Amino acid sequence: MLIHPLAERLRGLGMAAMADAFLEMQNNSTAADLAREDWLGLLLDREATARDNKRLGRRLSHARLRQSAVVEDTDFRTPRGLDRALFHKLAGCDWIRHSQHLLIGGPTGTGKSWLACALGHKAVSVHGRGGESAGHGVCGGGVGGGWSSGLSAKVELRRFSPDREGDR
Numbered sequence: 001m002l003i004h005p006l007a008e009r010l011r012g013l014g015m016a017a018m019a020d021a022f023l024e025m026q027n028n029s030t031a032a033d034l035a036r037e038d039w040l041g042l043l044l045d046r047e048a049t050a051r052d053n054k055r056l057g058r059r060l061s062h063a064r065l066r067q068s069a070v071v072e073d074t075d076f077r078t079p080r081g082l083d084r085a086l087f088h089k090l091a092g093c094d095w096i097r098h099s100q101h102l103l104i105g106g107p108t109g110t111g112k113s114w115l116a117c118a119l120g121h122k123a124v125s126v127h128g129r130g131g132e133s134a135g136h137g138v139c140g141g142g143v144g145g146g147w148s149s150g151l152s153a154k155v156e157l158r159r160f161s162p163d164r165e166g167d168r
Contacts, residue, residue: 017050018043059124069118080110087115091122 003026010019021043025031031039071091076084095102102119104112 015047018047021046056125060121063120063124065117065120067114067117069114069121071118071122074115074118078111080106082115090119093123093126096123 003023007019007023010016010022025034025039025042034042071087074082074087076082076087090102104116106112
């Protein structure tokens with residue numbers, strides 16, 4: 001079998017990650033023991049993972065979050081009055097699905113912007129049932145002094161719909 005023409009054909013079909021995995025498996029001696037179904041499964045997994053990562057990167061880039069914060073890195077030991085159960089419930093993103101709003105308020109320097117970015121990152125990366133991507137669109141940005149003295153950050157979270165003009 002001609003290995004490199006097959007890999008180039010996969011790349012031509014838009015499956016570059018699958019082509020790379022195919023070439024890696026060809027050069028791996030332990031992969032020779034795998035059944036055809038296992039080979040195909042590994043190739044498909046690699047392609048699906050690469051596409052999911054690319055989609056997530058595109059959504060995060062579009063969100064323009066100011067900080068690279070993730071919910072898993074939240075420090076609940078910091079004395080800022082953050083309720084762990086409530087924050088984890090918010091991280092589930094059900095409030096977005098129900099079209100509810102979220103305002104994060106508190107004294108200066110307590111991490112409101114960081115928490116908003118962490119929730120925004122979670123909303124972008126959330127997956128639906130069966131592994132299909134069901135991420136939400138996120139637009140990050142600061143709020144000026146016109147709102148209230150305690151509020152310094154706002155993140156708009158909404159369902160992502162690639163068909164809507166405002167989500168591009």
